[in-house]
Amino acid sequence: MQIVVNGKALEILSECTVFQLLENLAATNKAVVVELNEKILTPEHLQSTLLQAGDRLEILVFMGGG
Numbered sequence: 001m002q003i004v005v006n007g008k009a010l011e012i013l014s015e016c017t018v019f020q021l022l023e024n025l026a027a028t029n030k031a032v033v034v035e036l037n038e039k040i041l042t043p044e045h046l047q048s049t050l051l052q053a054g055d056r057l058e059i060l061v062f063m064g065g066g
Helices: 018-024
Strands: 002-005 008-011 032-036 039-041 056-061
Touching: 018 032, 018 056
Parallel strands: 002 056
Antiparallel strands: 002 008, 032 039, 032 056
């Protein structure tokens, strides 16, 4: 099924959670904020939220630096 991540179309397997997508994108060990269809997901909902065809995600990864 197709979703949009940070403005780009992405083909994923069905029955994928937001957390599984973050794992595939190597973003689970980073400080991230995920917006799904214009609503921010809390960290406790990442593993239980299933993605649907046409969903739009914005993933913001925080970087440290000085």
